[in-house]
Every structure is written in C-alpha cells, then in structure tokens.
Amino acid sequence: MKYDVIVVGAGVAGLEAALVLASKGFKVGVIESKPVEKIGDKTCGDAIGVHHFEKISLEIPGNVIDYKYQGVKIYSPSEKHGLIVPGEGVSVNRVRFGQWLLKEGLNKGVELYDSHVLADVTIKNDKVEEVKVKKVDGPIIELKAEAFIDASGARPALRSKLPETWPISDRPFMTDFNIAYREVIKSEKPVTGEDSKYALIYLNAEIAPGGYWWLFPKSEDGFILNVGLGVVWNGVYNPRHNYEKYLKPRFKGELIHAGGGIVPTRRPIPTLVWRNVGVVGDAAYTVNPVHGGGIGSSLEAAYIVSTYIGNALEAGRIDEEKTWEANIKYMESYGAKQAGLDVLRMYLQRLSNDDFEWILKNRIVDGSSVYDLGVKGELGEKILHTVSAMIKLLGKPSLLNQLRIVRNYMNRLMSLHSAEYPKSPGELPKWNSLVENVVEEYARIIGFERGQKVKW
Ligand SMILES: Cc1cc2nc3c(=O)[nH]c(=O)nc-3n(C[C@H](O)[C@H](O)[C@H](O)COP(=O)(O)OP(=O)(O)OC[C@H]3O[C@@H](n4cnc5c(N)ncnc54)[C@H](O)[C@@H]3O)c2cc1C
The missing domain is CATH 3.30.9.10 (D-Amino Acid Oxidase, subunit A, domain 2)
Incomplete structure (x- = not known):
C-alpha cells in the first residue's frame, strides 16, 4: 500500500498532523497501537490554556470540555x-477530544490502522522508504509513503529506529x-x-x-x-x-x-525534520519544561510540521532543505520559549521546600510575572528587582546571584533557538554542539546532574 504520508501514533499530535494533510487532499495513513475505541485515552492532567486552540484556529466542540x-x-x-x-x-475530556479529532480526519479520508504497532523501518537511498507494521496476532504489512511523521509520544517508535547520523534520531538524558x-x-x-x-x-x-x-x-x-x-x-x-x-x-x-x-521537560529536539521524516508532539519534546503541559504545543508542532511537509510534497521534493522552515516557525512560535524554560526548569529542580516557601511567602514573584514567564519564557527585570529589594530586608544574597546566572543562560539558550537558530540544515551540527556545550556548562555551574542517556 502506498501513501503520501504515514503518521505513526494517533495521539493529539498525530491526529492533528493527519487532519491537516488530509484536508489538503493528501493520502494519509495513521498507525496506532491502541484499538480505535481507546484512541484519546491518554493518562494526563487534562488541563490546557485556551490560547493554544486559538493559535491554530482549532474550534473544538463544547462536549470536549469537562x-x-x-x-x-x-x-x-x-x-x-x-x-x-x-x-x-x-x-479537556481526552477520550472525546481524541475521538473528535479522529472523526474529523476520517471524514477527510484518513485511513486508520488501529491495533497496529510499528515494527521496523526500511531505509533506501538515504530516505525512509517503508515501514513494517504488525497487528496483534496478525501478519506484518509493509506501507510505503513519500513522507513519514513520528507522533508516537515520549518513547518515539520511528525516529529511534533511524540512523544515529540523522540528527532527528537525537537521544535525550533521563x-x-x-x-x-x-x-x-x-x-x-x-x-x-x-x-x-x-x-x-x-x-x-x-x-x-x-x-x-x-x-x-x-x-x-x-x-x-x-x-x-x-x-x-x-x-x-x-x-x-x-x-x-x-x-x-x-x-x-x-x-x-x-x-x-x-x-x-526540556527544549525541543534540534530539528523536527530530516530527509523525508517529520517529528511532532512528545516525540519531538515539544512539552513546556516547567509545567509539563504538552497538549497545546503538540498540536502546534503538528500543525507547523505537517504544513511544511505538505508544501514540500506539492513542490515535488521532500528533504530537510525543503522543510527547514518548519523548524524556524516552531522555534519562533514555541521552541525558543521552551529553551529558556528548560534552563529555569533545571534551576527549579534544585530548590528545596525552604526555598519555595520563602519565594511564595515573600511574594518574590507575582501572578503577572509568572504569566509573562510562561508566555514569553523570560525571567523579567521585575522579579530581579523584587529579589534585590527583599534581599536587603531578609537576606538570601546568594539567590540574586543565582537568578542572574539563570537569566543569562535563559537568554543565551533562547537566542540560540531564535536569532541564532541555523538558517539551513548544513549549519545544524555546529549549532547543536554549541547548544550542548552551553547546557553542559550551565548544568555544571548550578550543580545539576544530567545523569544517563535513555536507552531507546
Ligand atoms: C501523567 C501526565 C499528565 C499530563 N498532564 C498534562 C496536562 O495537564 N496538560 C497538558 O497539556 N499536557 C499534559 N501532559 C502531557 C500531554 O499529555 C502530552 O504532551 C500530549 O498528550 C502528547 O501528545 P502526543 O500526540 O505527542 O503523544 P501521545 O498522546 O503519547 O500519543 C502517541 C500515540 O502513539 C501511539 N504509539 C506509541 N508507540 C507506537 C508504536 N510503536 N506503534 C503504533 N503506535 C504507537 C500511542 O499509543 C499513542 O496513542 C501530561 C502527561 C502525562 C504523562
């Protein structure tokens, strides 16, 4: 069977990507290990800011909201x-949301392989040519496509099978x-x-x-x-x-x-596209590093990556040169903020209960500063100003110094993921090692143990 695009995973990211592409008339197949009635049944806190739906003009029906x-x-x-x-x-009612997104996709012609697991990937001429999928107790079937999207969640099923020389196969730390x-x-x-x-x-x-x-x-x-x-x-x-x-x-x-x-809970994967593969949602680490919310940003990444994959297919050539703009758009829209918040996340993970108590008791941060932090990823002047004033009254001189370090690295990593993000794929390896060095240096300074890399 031959498709324009095969999407692996029918979570919010995969279903949104499939819907976007099928709406443009592409022939889309979705592989999902769960049976159809379980689609959407994701263990989650279910909370999402409504601005995420507005950002990608997704009008969800009322019965999806609990x-x-x-x-x-x-x-x-x-x-x-x-x-x-x-x-x-x-x-959000995750099951109703998933089932609604699925129905929208099926209405546009998406073909679903539910209860099917991705078993293997065939690479030919430096591109993914086909995937082998298997139904429980069923035979292996081979599905070919022009492009593939990995939307299989936090343990990525497709990109973990790609050559390590492809930066999209990135292995994170635990x-x-x-x-x-x-x-x-x-x-x-x-x-x-x-x-x-x-x-x-x-x-x-x-x-x-x-x-x-x-x-x-x-x-x-x-x-x-x-x-x-x-x-x-x-x-x-x-x-x-x-x-x-x-x-x-x-x-x-x-x-x-x-x-x-x-x-x-980290910055996004260095690139969301490589060769004829895109990666979206948790598989691309698009979650907010501080609060762990990932429904909205999964949808956003899916919308952006599938749009550029669609454009490349229409232009008749699919590779990272043709889809690179997807990275620029995602970094602009959410990725740079994630990078800043990744720095803050590591710092917050080092704080004790006494620190949290002190910060909230003394109103070091107010609601609007936290909102700004969440929306822009910036540790604003206002917070540093309050800390300076409080230190004069209450002590904790080390906190101001620490916050200055955190802010500098937040700005550094945000800049690397925005103005300094590679304009073309050729610049990626150099940029990636620079980012790794900055993160390593920061972790050393604040005493954050990054531990081992994951094994998948
Ligand atoms: C406990 C918990 C609480 C959370 N709370 C919130 C919250 O309150 N708000 C928020 O915004 N976010 C929250 N998140 C994060 C949010 O749930 C995710 O970011 C989001 O659902 C990711 O969507 P996704 O489509 O990328 O991945 P997933 O929803 O994980 O979808 C991946 C799909 O791929 C399928 N799949 C996996 N492997 C294979 C394979 N080999 N073959 C075929 N199919 C496969 C899976 O069955 C799954 O359906 C929470 C996450 C957890 C775990």
Whole structure:
C-alpha cells in the first residue's frame, strides 16, 4: 500500500498532523497501537490554556470540555501561601477530544490502522522508504509513503529506529523527563470556594521531587478530581509510591481512572525534520519544561510540521532543505520559549521546600510575572528587582546571584533557538554542539546532574 504520508501514533499530535494533510487532499495513513475505541485515552492532567486552540484556529466542540478554569493557583509546600496566575484554561475530556479529532480526519479520508504497532523501518537511498507494521496476532504489512511523521509520544517508535547520523534520531538524558502518576477520582469531599476555580499546583520537593503535585477539578460540583504528581526521572524516585504515601490518604473516593507516563521537560529536539521524516508532539519534546503541559504545543508542532511537509510534497521534493522552515516557525512560535524554560526548569529542580516557601511567602514573584514567564519564557527585570529589594530586608544574597546566572543562560539558550537558530540544515551540527556545550556548562555551574542517556 502506498501513501503520501504515514503518521505513526494517533495521539493529539498525530491526529492533528493527519487532519491537516488530509484536508489538503493528501493520502494519509495513521498507525496506532491502541484499538480505535481507546484512541484519546491518554493518562494526563487534562488541563490546557485556551490560547493554544486559538493559535491554530482549532474550534473544538463544547462536549470536549469537562470544566473551565480562571487560571492556575500555585501553593507553597506548607500550603499557607498561594499565588494566582490568571489565564483562561479548560479541563479537556481526552477520550472525546481524541475521538473528535479522529472523526474529523476520517471524514477527510484518513485511513486508520488501529491495533497496529510499528515494527521496523526500511531505509533506501538515504530516505525512509517503508515501514513494517504488525497487528496483534496478525501478519506484518509493509506501507510505503513519500513522507513519514513520528507522533508516537515520549518513547518515539520511528525516529529511534533511524540512523544515529540523522540528527532527528537525537537521544535525550533521563533527567530530561518527568515520570508521572495520576488518578481521576469521584472524591468523597468536593473542592469548593476559590480553589474550585483554578487548576491547583503544589510545590513540594518531598512529595514531588523535581516536579510538582496537582489537583485539577474536573466537574462543576467539585467532586470529580484529577490528582497526580510528576518527579524527575533519575532512577531514584517513584511517583506511584509517592502518590500512595502522600496523596491517596488525602483524596479518598471512587477511582475512575489511574495511570502513569513519562513527560519530556526540556527544549525541543534540534530539528523536527530530516530527509523525508517529520517529528511532532512528545516525540519531538515539544512539552513546556516547567509545567509539563504538552497538549497545546503538540498540536502546534503538528500543525507547523505537517504544513511544511505538505508544501514540500506539492513542490515535488521532500528533504530537510525543503522543510527547514518548519523548524524556524516552531522555534519562533514555541521552541525558543521552551529553551529558556528548560534552563529555569533545571534551576527549579534544585530548590528545596525552604526555598519555595520563602519565594511564595515573600511574594518574590507575582501572578503577572509568572504569566509573562510562561508566555514569553523570560525571567523579567521585575522579579530581579523584587529579589534585590527583599534581599536587603531578609537576606538570601546568594539567590540574586543565582537568578542572574539563570537569566543569562535563559537568554543565551533562547537566542540560540531564535536569532541564532541555523538558517539551513548544513549549519545544524555546529549549532547543536554549541547548544550542548552551553547546557553542559550551565548544568555544571548550578550543580545539576544530567545523569544517563535513555536507552531507546
Ligand atoms: C501523567 C501526565 C499528565 C499530563 N498532564 C498534562 C496536562 O495537564 N496538560 C497538558 O497539556 N499536557 C499534559 N501532559 C502531557 C500531554 O499529555 C502530552 O504532551 C500530549 O498528550 C502528547 O501528545 P502526543 O500526540 O505527542 O503523544 P501521545 O498522546 O503519547 O500519543 C502517541 C500515540 O502513539 C501511539 N504509539 C506509541 N508507540 C507506537 C508504536 N510503536 N506503534 C503504533 N503506535 C504507537 C500511542 O499509543 C499513542 O496513542 C501530561 C502527561 C502525562 C504523562
């Protein structure tokens, strides 16, 4: 069977990419290991800022939204101090969202191979020629295409099988990820009052070392809750264990859904396109490194990469020269911000509960600064100014110095992912080793152990 494009993975990223390409009239096949009725069933916190849908003009139907938030409220470890970050958000019903995106794609002619797993990749003339896919207890089938998109999530199934000389096969460090566990429950006690209007984030390095724990209400009556936590993936911490120990006794109720997963919390992959392959969503590490939200940026990356792959197919030639603009657009739209936040993420992962308590108690940051940080990825002058003033009153002189270092490296990495991002693929190797050196240098300065590379 021959397609214009084969997409591996029917998560939000793969379904969006397939929809964009099928809407332009391309023949698209989607390979998904889950059975069709499970598409969309992703373990997730389900929270997303509405600006993500607006950015790619995706008009989702009302029944995909379980609940609406006025913003995020961040709690200190003692839970005595809270900080409200305003911004409209929603709790998405992931199954309905996935099924809706799938239906839109099928209506445009997308062909779905559900319950099929990518088994192998054939490379010929320095391009992917075909993929071998296998149904459980079924034969292997070969699918050829002009282009392939890896949208298979945080453990990338396609690009991990590509030659290591292709930069799109990039292997990350384990500490570039959080491992997370969460339960959706019908709680015995509802969340009420001001808290019920927000997605609640709790900073606590004992419960969620290198991450945070969350309480996201999912229903108007406050009884349906999405509760979970993420920890840095370093082979030491176990989120399920911490959930049982710290959160389960606190959130009693009827279990609706439980699950875990890994979340990339780093800057994007050096290139989202190479030869006739594109990579989108978690497979391209497009998640926000600080809060771990990746639904919106997966959609965005999918929209951008599939648009440029479509353009290249229309022009009759597909390779990284022809699709390079996809990288420039993604870095401009989200990747540079991610790079800045990756620097901040490593710093935050080194902070103790005393540090978090001090920062929130003394209002070192306010909601609008955190919003700016989230939207632009910039550690603003206002925060440094407040820290300077507070230091005079309360001590902690080392904090100002540390924040200056963090800000310098945030700016450096953002610049490397925007103005200094390679204008053409030939410049990528030099740029990539420069980025690696900067990250290595920063990690050394702040004492961040990057650990081992992942094995896939
Ligand atoms: C516990 C947890 C909480 C999270 N909370 C939030 C949140 O509140 N807000 C937010 O925005 N983001 C959150 N995220 C991140 C978000 O869920 C992801 O960024 C997003 O869903 C990524 O979408 P994707 O399409 O790239 O990958 P996925 O949704 O992982 O989709 C990949 C698809 O590929 C399929 N696949 C994998 N391997 C193969 C193979 N070999 N062959 C065929 N198919 C294959 C999988 O079955 C899957 O359907 C959370 C993640 C986790 C784990």
